[in-house]
Amino acid sequence: xxAIDVGETWTWTVSYSLTQADIDAGGLSNLATVxxxxxxxxxxxxxxxxxxxxxxxxxxxxxxxxxxSSSPGLTVTKTADTTSISSPSSGDTISYTITVKNxxxxxxxxLSLTDALTSDEAWSASDGGxxxxxxxxxVGETWTxxxxxxxxSSDITSGSVENVAYxxxxxxxxxxxx
Numbered sequence: 001x002x003a004i005d006v007g008e009t010w011t012w013t014v015s016y017s018l019t020q021a022d023i024d025a026g027g028l029s030n031l032a033t034v035x036x037x038x039x040x041x042x043x044x045x046x047x048x049x050x051x052x053x054x055x056x057x058x059x060x061x062x063x064x065x066x067x068x069s070s071s072p073g074l075t076v077t078k079t080a081d082t083t084s085i086s087s088p089s090s091g092d093t094i095s096y097t098i099t100v101k102n103x104x105x106x107x108x109x110x111l112s113l114t115d116a117l118t119s120d121e122a123w124s125a126s127d128g129g130x131x132x133x134x135x136x137x138x139v140g141e142t143w144t145x146x147x148x149x150x151x152x153s154s155d156i157t158s159g160s161v162e163n164v165a166y167x168x169x170x171x172x173x174x175x176x177x178x
Contacts, residue, residue: 020139025068029066031064050064050065070105070171071104093149100137101140112167121165149161
């Protein structure tokens with residue numbers, strides 16, 4: 001009869017598609033409001049709560065909270081281009097390409113790169129990677145940095161040059177990841 005009778009329970013099933021902002025926030029809260037007409041044709045509204053709410057009016061309900069797990073992840077890859085160095089001599093330059101990919105499920109609001117051997121690490125949005133131009137390393141994005149190093153005579157004597165680059169990302173929520 002399309003009327004909610006005394007003692008009757010009506011159930012609605014709804015769904016919501018998560019957004020990246022929900023995951024970055026670590027969860028979400030949802031509040032539903034049901035409005036019915038009483039026999040005198042007055043509107044009565046009741047807000048939801050996870051334990052049920054029988055109090056009418058707005059501001060009396062509480063959202064049902066859902067926590068979402070964050071899994072920050074970064075992959076750093078560094079490659080050296082030595083094709084121009086056939087017979088190394090002091091002062092020759094090794095060019096490095098360093099890529100940092102967001103392999104987790106949260107956005108990194110900022111990213112820094114540290115390389116003990118080089119001092120000219122550079123990245124700009126024009127180099128690609130920052131697909132939406134926000135300066136945030138989004139899920140699935142890969143940023144490419146460039147750096148260079150001038151070979152020293154002790155590098156030639158040792159027969160190799162080795163170093164490591166570190167990326168530190170600041171996730172939208174949670175602790176920094178290096």
